[in-house]
Amino acid sequence: MKYTVPLLTLTALLMTACGGGKTPDTTGPQLTLTQSTSNQDSSITITASATDTSGVSKVEFYQNGVLKATDTTAPYEYTVNVLNDSRTGFTAKAYDTKGNVSTSAVFNVTTLNQGVWEWGIFDSANNLLDSGVAVYDDEVVDTDVSVALGLYGNDTQTKGGLTLLGNIASKTTLDTVFAATDTSLYFAGQDLDGKFSVETLSTGKSYTAFIGGGTTFDASNNPVQSVGIVMLQTSTEVPQMTATRTATTIQRLAAQRTLGSLSVQPRPVNAAAILNTSRFTKR
Known part of the structure; x- marks a missing residue:
């Protein structure tokens, strides 16, 4: 029997209405961004996890809307150097084989304890011996330690150099x-309860804080004086350029608390081992 053209057309329409046709794929890949820890050359890898039933053809990496790289094979990755590159405003676009596109949420690269920290050291009479600002912009994270790396300077601009903050002596x-130099320490110490606390100033503003005790050292790394050590995180942002800063927040805290009472017996610190460990001397 031969069917007329109108009948064939009607049959096709009925099949489509009843679900006989295939629904077009209009959904882009599932897409998320993660990051690695900083490696020995201070690079962090951003990885895009992109999946799609039809397959993923490529992933584009953007920063503040500017295309930085395209990767066509998994794992889809882009590398950022935390010492030289801006670490904020990353997004990715993933394309499936049907031409559908997904865009990730904005992703910022972060490192351990990153940002601006004001610091101060005090004697047992609550005299402020020295103060300044440290900026932590890198990290060492492995099976033994989780440590932030940065640079510091004091308010009088007579001291400066490498600083570490984290689980240096042990995981606990x-x-x-x-x-002070490549081979000697200025001061070192431990938080009293082994974890960051929160300090609230009389202004009502609160800060993540390191509050503990330690010791200063001479040029030969011999202990000189027991000191109280206070550090306040005044910003979690890593500044592109570090302008001259003073530890005004530390000075406010000193005015409302007896910080010299934090002085404890000097903790044993193997200065040579710390400063000669290559993983702590990236820069």
Whole structure:
């Protein structure tokens, strides 16, 4: 039997209405961004996890709307150097084989304890011996330690250099080290309870804080004086350029608390081992 053209057309329409046709794929890939820890050359890898039933053809990486790289094979990755590159405003676009596109949420690269920290050291009479600002912009995270790396300077601009903040001595301690030179320490110590606390000033503003004790050192790394050590995180942003800063927040805290009472017996610090460990000397 031969069917007329109108009958064939009607049959096709009925099949489509009843679900006989295939629904077009209009959905882009599932897409999320994650990051690695900082490696020995201070690079962090951003990885785009992109999946789609039809397959993923490519992933584009953007920063503040500017295309930075395109990757056509998994794992889809883009590398950022935390010492030289801006670490904010990353997005990715993933394309499936049907031409559908998904865009990720904005992603910022972060490192351990990053940002601006004001610091101060005090004697047992609550005298402020020295103060300044540290900026942590890198990290060492492995099976042994989780440590932020940065640079510091004091308010009088007579001291400066490498500083560390994190689990230096062990996984259960919170420690800080300020180097005077490549081979000697300025001061080092431990948080009293092994973890960051929150300090609220009389202004009502609260800050993540390191509050502990330690010691200063001479040029030969011999302990000189027991000190109280206070550090306040005044910003979680890593500044592109570090302007001259003073530790005004530390000075406010000193005015409302007896910080010299934090002085404790010097903790054993193997200065040579810390400063000669290559993983702490990236820069």
